[in-house]
Amino acid sequence: MTAQIIPSKTSAEVALAEAFGTARAKLPGNAEVAQLREASFESFSKAGLPHRRIESWHYTDLRALMREALPLAQPPGAEAIAALGKEMRAAGLPAQSLVLVDGVFIPELSAKLPEGVRVSSLAAALAEGRRDVVTALSAEWAGVKDPIVSLNAALMQDGVVIDIAPGTKLDAPIRLVYASVSATPVAHFSRSLVLVGTGASVQISETSFGSGGRKGQINNALVIVGGDECDIAHTLSLTDTEPGSLRLESFMVKLGAKAHFDSFALITGGGIVRRQIFLRFDGADTKANLRGVSLLRGREHADTTLFVEHCAPGCEGRENFRYILDDEAVGVFQGRIHVAPAAQKTDSKMLCKALLLTDKVAMNSKPELEIFADDVVCGHGATCGGLNEDQIFYLQTRGLTFAQAEALLLDAFGGELVDELPDESLVAAFRAEIAAWLAKRPQGARL
């Protein structure tokens, strides 16, 4: 007698299959896109929700953490958009803002961008079957094989596609502003693409509008394709996740030769956050800098996982991530750096530092280097610990109270990476967000 093992689907997996079954006919895209969606869903379905036995998801077991799948978001209604528009006008959105509401691009709330920049909705690009956009959906693109990215490709409802013409230089950042009008927690799947032409220079900043803007289950993907000699600075403020929410952010970046790429993310807020960065050096002599600060308290869980692929020679990669963990929070950092045989003269350094403020927090830090070229410099480091007592004492001898000394050191720990950002207004904004997070800490809580 032979026993056949049939893996049982979780209720969330069953609900996702049902949601795809119902929605597929209505999801945007031509026949080719529809086929890609089918293939993507099948790929997800085979793997199921990632769980602890999948190495890259070991510390963020979605099969256990995602008990249910929320209903798919409906496109926002005209009335809700009008009300939101009023709110946005009153608050004053920064220049060059492109607004996405529940994952849907809303041109009437968005700014007109200067010459050299073309903007369309993802839905329109999929409907017309734009070649470069469709190519970027396939699983093989940039070597991204991840069930959550596949799920995003299957169910993506909308997003924005930004084309930056070769040689365009933009002084102010293009802002992707996320907002929500859904009254109940929903799931939404969105994907945006930024295609940066040769020699173009651009800043992309992802922020949110309003409080409670990101409730529910969000599977968001941002794809950046940088041409040769481009210069891209990206920031993400992920500070609005509501408690009980699930936030899955996939950031896929592919860079040409002699390009320069810089990215910073601040993560605070409730619920479970998984941010995965797929960075591929496709052209020679490119430099990329990935940075992030995660500030977690309560029972928050934030995972940043990097997949950095060095495929071309002479590239430089810097990955620098910091965590401050309070209460019973859980931090995860995984950094996989793969250096292909052709990527000689790769220079890569990765560092993760975590400050643990209680003995109930957990930090999981895992670097992985896979080096197949023989002439490279690759290093990594990780630290976990409390605040330095000598530093606290030094500050106290100058008159700062214990609480003041602690606050100054925590602010410095997070702020140090922020200060490296090229734009002063972004530095000020992120430092203010860190200060706001610290201000909510009970004063003088002894370590």
Next chain:
Amino acid sequence: MLEIRNLTVSIGDKTILQGLNLTVRDGEVAALMGPNGTGKSTLSYVCAGKSGYNVTSGEVLLDGVNLLELDPDVRAARGLFLAFQYPTEIPGVATMTFLKAALNAQRKQRGEEELSTPAFMKKIKAASDMLGIKSDMLKRSLNVGFSGGEKKRMDILQMALLEPKFGILDETDSGLDIDALRIVADGVNALRAPDRAFLVITHYQRLLEYIVPDTVHIMAQGRIVRSGGKELALEVEKSGYKNYEATAAA
């Protein structure tokens, strides 16, 4: 006036200070000399309030108030200042931000108003000019990437800004070249005042050529074994500490 009475301090099972007595009057510069490992730095840390030391007896009175019962920041606000042998590096905290935070924290503890930015800048400029500290150093992270001399000058700059009643200089001369030594000594001398006193801890007589003390105290095996005028430093320079260690052991 600082009075240390019968101070006994241990770390774990080891007794470091053994019933130490020392008085430094207002306006006085007292030098504390002694061989390695005799407890000079322990004395400075205990006065400033570092944790990890077990005070088994005695008191440290600044103008009659026992500092040992106060947190380190309260001691600072009451006028105690410690210039560290090895000033701590604090990455990410801009020196200027730190100086302002320290000054205002002390003023707040004393119930004084915060200093306005122009008044603060004026004070900073005067002190940094005196110590040859360039303005770009004030923008950098505190003590990070500073040379040994720069770190010591930064500590003296803090002392000039905070205007303590009592300054302890823990081997401020260590690691300084002759020019830096002179700058630091000039900085300290400029702060000498009838209502301010100093305890200058050093191994060598050299620093005392620049900061001329009123009294010299020799420490051995955890207590003061001899006190005298500035000529005592010269005597130590000639004969070393051996005789005093023998005295302490007797």
